[in-house]
Amino acid sequence: MAFHEVRFPDNISRGARGGPERRTQIVELASGDEERNASWANSRRRYDIAYGIRRADDLAAVVAFFEARNGRLHGFRYKDWADYKSCAPSQAIDATDQQIGIGTGAAASFPLLKNYTSGAQAWTRAIAKPVAGTVRIALDGVAQMSGWSVDTTTGVVSFDTAPGAGIAISAGFEFDVPVRFDTDTLDVTLDLERLGSITSIPLIEIRR
Incomplete structure (x- = not known):
């Protein structure tokens, strides 16, 4: 897998949704007490960029970017507007x-x-x-x-x-955050009013 030193379009990432994710194992004891253990030492970020698509041109840009990365194959840069x-x-x-x-x-x-x-x-x-x-x-x-x-x-x-x-x-x-697409499929819905939409486009941070 290669990493492409190119940033996902800022005008679309600005309206995206997402942030850090942790993984914690929680065991509830018979007494009602809990034992908690961190499975990951570090957090990992997830995003959904579908929320940033506002126009048909945005949709076309996302499809082109997705195709150029070969879906999940190649990583790329992403600007997290909440933490950059x-x-x-x-x-x-x-x-x-x-x-x-x-x-x-x-x-x-x-x-x-x-x-x-x-x-x-x-x-x-x-x-x-x-x-x-x-x-x-x-x-x-x-x-x-x-x-x-x-x-x-x-x-x-x-x-x-x-x-x-x-x-x-x-x-x-x-x-920037190094990420990749977390799907190999873009489920595009076409309609006359919105000129097209995608229900979800997940990204996940690449950790090495």
Whole structure:
């Protein structure tokens, strides 16, 4: 399976529905108490893009995109409008948004990360598909205009010179979600008033 570094049309994804999914096993005991166990260490996102189709042209664009990906065969980029930046939706990206590592004096490569925190609990998400031209990097809070590069196909930041031991490395960025179609069939309904519709077009995040 190949991954196509192309983004699903933004005007359609903006109206889509979906978000993170977790998988938890729950066993109810005879006493009524529960035992819960997380089957997945990380969440996985699902979307239904049928909700973003408003015009016949949108429908044609989705069909063309589906055919070019060979259905479920090839992955692609998807912009999750509810979660696509290293900062809050109303804020501007800053190089100090997310800490991605601490320098050791030897390591020169660090993956982009996004931290989700609520109270004392936190979860860290690996970001594999940053958007080209949006990544900002800082060392100990000082923005770095050069001396580093980012691979937008993997989300790995590489420094020309390894950051010194104890130096905090942070980043700001926009990112896409790597997804694939979760169906090999598009069930299109044609009618005179709406010029066509699709009941459901599921996408699922690709985890590696």
